[in-house]
Amino acid sequence: MVGVFxxxxxxxxxxxxxxATGVKRVGLIVLFVVVxxxxxxLAFGIAALRQVPDIAVSVLISVFTLQLIGWALTPLVAFGVxxxxxxxxxxxxxxxxxxxxxxxxxxxLIGYFPIANMIVLIGAAIALGVPWSVLPVxxxxxxxxxxxxxxxxxxxxxxxxxxxxxxxxxxxxxAVGLVIFLLYMGFVVFxxxxxxxxxxxxxxxxxxxxxSVLQWSPPGALATLPHLLATGQWVHALAAAVIAxxxxxxxxxxxAVALHKSLTTVPSTTAGSSPAGPGALDTAVGDGxxxxxxxxxxxxxxxxxxxxxxxxxxxxxxVLTVVWPFLVVRxxxxxxxxxxxxxxxxxxxxxxxxxxxxxxxLHLQTITDRVRARGEVLGHTITALLPxxxxxxxxxxxxxxxxDDWAKVPAALGVCLGALFGALASASYxxxxxxxxxxxxxxxxxxxxxxxxxxxxxxxxxxMIVGAIVIALPAAxxxxxxxxxxxxxxxxxxxxxxxxxxxxxxxxxxxxxxRYLDQATEIxxxxxxxxxx
Amino acid sequence: MxxxxxxxxxxxxxxGTALPSYPGAADLxxxxxxxxxxxxxxxxxxxxxxxxxxxxxDVPAGSFFGLVGPNGxxxxxxxxxxxxxxxxxxxxxxxxxxxxxxxxxxxxxxxGVLPDGLRLFERLSGPELLSYLGRLRGLPPATVADRxxxxxxxxxxxxxGNKLVADYSTGMRKKITLAAAMLHSPAVLLLDEPLExxxxxxxxxxxxxxxxxxxxGGTVVFSSHVMALVExxxxxxAVMAKGRIIASxxxxxxxxxxxxxxxxxxxxxxAGDVEQGGLSWLGSSQA
Numbered sequence: 001m002v003g004v005f006x007x008x009x010x011x012x013x014x015x016x017x018x019x020a021t022g023v024k025r026v027g028l029i030v031l032f033v034v035v036x037x038x039x040x041x042l043a044f045g046i047a048a049l050r051q052v053p054d055i056a057v058s059v060l061i062s063v064f065t066l067q068l069i070g071w072a073l074t075p076l077v078a079f080g081v082x083x084x085x086x087x088x089x090x091x092x093x094x095x096x097x098x099x100x101x102x103x104x105x106x107x108x109l110i111g112y113f114p115i116a117n118m119i120v121l122i123g124a125a126i127a128l129g130v131p132w133s134v135l136p137v138x139x140x141x142x143x144x145x146x147x148x149x150x151x152x153x154x155x156x157x158x159x160x161x162x163x164x165x166x167x168x169x170x171x172x173x174x175a176v177g178l179v180i181f182l183l184y185m186g187f188v189v190f191x192x193x194x195x196x197x198x199x200x201x202x203x204x205x206x207x208x209x210x211x212s213v214l215q216w217s218p219p220g221a222l223a224t225l226p227h228l229l230a231t232g233q234w235v236h237a238l239a240a241a242v243i244a245x246x247x248x249x250x251x252x253x254x255x256a257v258a259l260h261k262s263l264t265t266v267p268s269t270t271a272g273s274s275p276a277g278p279g280a281l282d283t284a285v286g287d288g289x290x291x292x293x294x295x296x297x298x299x300x301x302x303x304x305x306x307x308x309x310x311x312x313x314x315x316x317x318x319v320l321t322v323v324w325p326f327l328v329v330r331x332x333x334x335x336x337x338x339x340x341x342x343x344x345x346x347x348x349x350x351x352x353x354x355x356x357x358x359x360x361x362l363h364l365q366t367i368t369d370r371v372r373a374r375g376e377v378l379g380h381t382i383t384a385l386l387p388x389x390x391x392x393x394x395x396x397x398x399x400x401x402x403x404d405d406w407a408k409v410p411a412a413l414g415v416c417l418g419a420l421f422g423a424l425a426s427a428s429y430x431x432x433x434x435x436x437x438x439x440x441x442x443x444x445x446x447x448x449x450x451x452x453x454x455x456x457x458x459x460x461x462x463x464m465i466v467g468a469i470v471i472a473l474p475a476a477x478x479x480x481x482x483x484x485x486x487x488x489x490x491x492x493x494x495x496x497x498x499x500x501x502x503x504x505x506x507x508x509x510x511x512x513x514x515r516y517l518d519q520a521t522e523i524x525x526x527x528x529x530x531x532x533x
Numbered sequence: 534m535x536x537x538x539x540x541x542x543x544x545x546x547x548x549g550t551a552l553p554s555y556p557g558a559a560d561l562x563x564x565x566x567x568x569x570x571x572x573x574x575x576x577x578x579x580x581x582x583x584x585x586x587x588x589x590x591d592v593p594a595g596s597f598f599g600l601v602g603p604n605g606x607x608x609x610x611x612x613x614x615x616x617x618x619x620x621x622x623x624x625x626x627x628x629x630x631x632x633x634x635x636x637x638x639x640x641x642x643x644x645g646v647l648p649d650g651l652r653l654f655e656r657l658s659g660p661e662l663l664s665y666l667g668r669l670r671g672l673p674p675a676t677v678a679d680r681x682x683x684x685x686x687x688x689x690x691x692x693x694g695n696k697l698v699a700d701y702s703t704g705m706r707k708k709i710t711l712a713a714a715m716l717h718s719p720a721v722l723l724l725d726e727p728l729e730x731x732x733x734x735x736x737x738x739x740x741x742x743x744x745x746x747x748x749x750g751g752t753v754v755f756s757s758h759v760m761a762l763v764e765x766x767x768x769x770x771a772v773m774a775k776g777r778i779i780a781s782x783x784x785x786x787x788x789x790x791x792x793x794x795x796x797x798x799x800x801x802x803x804a805g806d807v808e809q810g811g812l813s814w815l816g817s818s819q820a
Binding site: 283284285286287291292295296299302303306307356357358359361362364365366367368369372440520521522524525528531 | 616617618619620637638641642644646648650651652653654655656657661665666668669670671672673674697713
């Protein structure tokens, strides 16, 4: 029975390669080789830590811990990456839970992600197996670490599968994605905040300090075990073995319980979203460009607030716009780094026709003339424009206050608002020229494209950014002049940013609307693919 | 033209002689005055596969028109081209006298659409969806509110309150889509499988609303593969198979001497009864 599971998973894993032909197949193989080489290099680098055994143990304690946390959280953030994750698919098959659990364990070990982890862990085993006599123990520890990762990940995903089956649960997953993003930003700021003089020393001290605590965690115990045996710390080694194997047994038991529960109980399906508040929409009428713009913008405003898929990016952007300049520019001039956040704010108006998947048909039936089509584009634009201006202005103000850099504010406002307006114009136009399907199952905040359209999504994103930069260029040139000659140029930058940017938005609305009316059925066919993933 | 059964060969000869080349939309509209929906030479191919093969169809105004056929016959493809969601390779579609592909604004203002299996704006509540679509069509907010309230009451959606459409059941989704389709009081309703996977209570409500709509002079065109339903509801019917219309006209004419529309349909599409024999293993073991 376990063999059946293994062959089933093998077919799933290799199905894309088998389905691909010609150039696509060669491309996939090349990609595969590049990834294997990259991971091999990573494993080799880790194995090279063998030369410095003390540091190797400290570093690998952190690596093992991060690996385990990553495995445990991945199902929550990216539920559905693995078709065998959902135990409900097996609920009706006549299989005993124990057999199912063993079969699922084997399927979990077959796949690109587990194999990549295996390669890295082989490197880790070599680094930890000092002297060579304890290498078998190190290999054993690596195997247990992989099992621990897989079993814990499965236990977590199984106990959450009921939750993730409901839309509200998936919304929660997006909130977790946001928390992980915020933790990451906090971490980056933290390690950047050390005094630059002794950064290397501080980093080493930090890693060692963290390791001394984490060595008592299950993954930490696995990383230290070979070293403990090699140095004859038998009691400590025994404790480490008990911690690691105990954790594995506990995770296995948790998985068994969760599996049993998910196979025999129906998850609560009443957990719908909270109902909409009354009178959320205003009373604009779509009988002209402005009217349509108001109707569409009003709906977008409600949805940005109500739909986590739209709300979370804004929260991330607000953080990014404020934090990013601190990371890249130390001191004055950081005001200009707000431009990156400005471009991403503008990108929120991107792929206007793909956001709702096949729900676009409702607009195909109602937005049938140029006037309304232009109003729709401007409506989507203004929904991103207003919060974008707030984020950009606040971001610049914070940099100006912190670095006492008020002289550069007019130029920075010009560049950043130019970038925001430019990104909005560019995003609008690209959404009609290169629409792409957005996954409508909302399984992950980070899943922005569907299989088969990844290249399209990428090209659309790059084109959008290039367009934004081109439109912001006049303001940027004036800003450069303000830095090298007279600050008065800064005011010109502000005027140029606003005038060129606004012009671009108006022009883009016309071009986008014409293109949309001309290509509506093609756009509809492309974006409807989002329903299926 | 209606009132008698028309076979495919009739259609071919018609389009071959009486209509040597497809007339302009204005000419065709003049010729077909009194028809709510007119198709001429409508064709769609996907690669090698011809989904809809030069079909001609006339739907008289005020009729309750059923488009029937087995799965894969081309019903949804036809309705997609009629509603402006799929570009035809050739042919012409007139809705209430307006060409869907050369004058989409006028044609779409006169049609209400209920497609099968497409999403809605999922994160709006039912009333919000109606309010949004009504105002987008340029209806005054007060009118939209009155009509939406009435449709929601008649379609028994009041209990849903401000629940998001994403949390609606299949029947509720069909009903709110129907409400959206009727909101602007169109001349023609184009419904793709409106009663598929709908509970009996909702189905009864939908049928009543549609009957009232045709009684008031509206035209309903709907696709289905449930013959009993079509027989019970429709005044006119067209049978599709393999991308062609093999018969169309008044229900009684298409049914002819057959005991039921189901039998007539089986005869028309050339499907025999299931053979006896085989499947002897079924029910004989626990394995």
